[in-house]
Amino acid sequence: MQVVSFPGTMTAWVLVRRPDMHPWIGISDTVRLGLLTERIVPELMDEVLTTCGRRDAKPRPLSSRFMVSFVLALALFQQDSYDDVAENLVGALGEMDQAVPNKSSFTRARQQLGAAPLEGVFRSVRGAIAPPALEAAFWHGIRVAAVDGFLLDVPENHTTRAAFGGQVDSAGRPIGFPQARVVTLTETGAHATIDARIGSFKGGGGEPALATEMAGSAAGMLVITDRAFPGIALWKAYEAVSQPIMERAGRTGFPPG
Numbered sequence: 001m002q003v004v005s006f007p008g009t010m011t012a013w014v015l016v017r018r019p020d021m022h023p024w025i026g027i028s029d030t031v032r033l034g035l036l037t038e039r040i041v042p043e044l045m046d047e048v049l050t051t052c053g054r055r056d057a058k059p060r061p062l063s064s065r066f067m068v069s070f071v072l073a074l075a076l077f078q079q080d081s082y083d084d085v086a087e088n089l090v091g092a093l094g095e096m097d098q099a100v101p102n103k104s105s106f107t108r109a110r111q112q113l114g115a116a117p118l119e120g121v122f123r124s125v126r127g128a129i130a131p132p133a134l135e136a137a138f139w140h141g142i143r144v145a146a147v148d149g150f151l152l153d154v155p156e157n158h159t160t161r162a163a164f165g166g167q168v169d170s171a172g173r174p175i176g177f178p179q180a181r182v183v184t185l186t187e188t189g190a191h192a193t194i195d196a197r198i199g200s201f202k203g204g205g206g207e208p209a210l211a212t213e214m215a216g217s218a219a220g221m222l223v224i225t226d227r228a229f230p231g232i233a234l235w236k237a238y239e240a241v242s243q244p245i246m247e248r249a250g251r252t253g254f255p256p257g
Helices: 042-051 064-076 082-090 103-113 116-125 158-164 206-213 232-239
Strands: 002-005 012-015 142-153 179-187 193-200 222-225 245-247
Touching: 042 064, 042 116, 064 082, 064 103, 064 116, 082 103, 142 206, 179 206, 193 206, 206 232, 232 245
Parallel strands: 142 222, 222 245
Antiparallel strands: 002 012, 142 179, 179 193
């Protein structure tokens, strides 16, 4: 018999293990992700899953809480297969690595989880972390942050191609995979992510538009941007909430808007 509880609530399941019960049921209470476990604790995941309506109605091997840990682990072990990542998570728990569910089960569980819980976890732990004593993180007492952008390849299919777009040749034919555009606001001293936005490769406004959406997260900070970002709209958005913004401009100066 095993009791699986939800810390901070009055909810608990009492699991009476039958011979045919999958050994992974209840395993999310013991899965660890190194230092990430110190910030992304089970209570936080349960709170986010409840808010997103993804809390499990009954015990199952690939629980929603386990899948949050699994997707985070996929980011840590990018070159590994589903099986290898799962074994990394449970390898220290007896013989659990001998009962890894098949890949299709993980795929269905990821689809059921969706993106909202992962964004919820990010929104709960993001933010500047440098203490005042870390002088390199401040300029004349003002916390320094930087805006930067990059592209990520996404799987090739009709849905992702339509949603994100990607690079094309002179004839308009796709080159490579569809791509998502990511822009981050990062604390320079501690390299902590303060905020982030994800958009499409073809989206209107590009990186400057995504950067403008994050202006509210830069309150009271000195923000540095590269020359890909200057624009009047972006400048005004950050000037309204932050200390002076430093923008690297090209020879032609700021583009309109």
